[in-house]
Amino acid sequence: MNKSLNKKVSQIIQQRNLHSIMNNTKWTELISSIIQEMPFPPAFVIKYLTSETKPSIDMMACHYYGDWTGENFPSVEYYFNIEWMKVQPRYYNHRGKLVSPEIVDGSKEFEAILDKCHIPYEIDNGVYCIYGYK
Numbered sequence: 001m002n003k004s005l006n007k008k009v010s011q012i013i014q015q016r017n018l019h020s021i022m023n024n025t026k027w028t029e030l031i032s033s034i035i036q037e038m039p040f041p042p043a044f045v046i047k048y049l050t051s052e053t054k055p056s057i058d059m060m061a062c063h064y065y066g067d068w069t070g071e072n073f074p075s076v077e078y079y080f081n082i083e084w085m086k087v088q089p090r091y092y093n094h095r096g097k098l099v100s101p102e103i104v105d106g107s108k109e110f111e112a113i114l115d116k117c118h119i120p121y122e123i124d125n126g127v128y129c130i131y132g133y134k
Helices: 001-016 024-037 075-082 108-118
Strands: 043-048 084-090 090-093 100-106 123-124 127-129
Touching: 001 075, 001 127, 024 075, 075 123, 108 127
Parallel strands: none
Antiparallel strands: 043 084, 084 127, 090 100, 123 127
16 A cells, blocks of 8 residues: 555545545445446546545436446555545436437435445435545
8 A cells, every 4th residue: 555645645534534434345345236236337436535626527417337347446455545436326328319318227226235235325416425534
């Protein structure tokens, strides 16, 4: 693990008086359950403690899947740096120029996973927020 990153995260947590909500086990269980149980990998954005800016992705118009196992998702040794994650468990399936896109909604399955894993969350306009720290 990167010691300077670990030190920086610890300082941010202390300065902002944050409390841990998630841990490596919960993040791992969440990812595993999403990969195994969701009908599709939902889109997500992650805000890191060490990042100065918030991600600016329009989560309401997802035309893509989330990359839960690839390079866009941090490896387990960096979970400690996740401040929050926003997940959109639905996407628009393009069906052609003259046909409206089909909305594929996996909200029920996603909530079932969060409940099964005992992960607290907030919902704002259909976007789920999971806090690593709050």
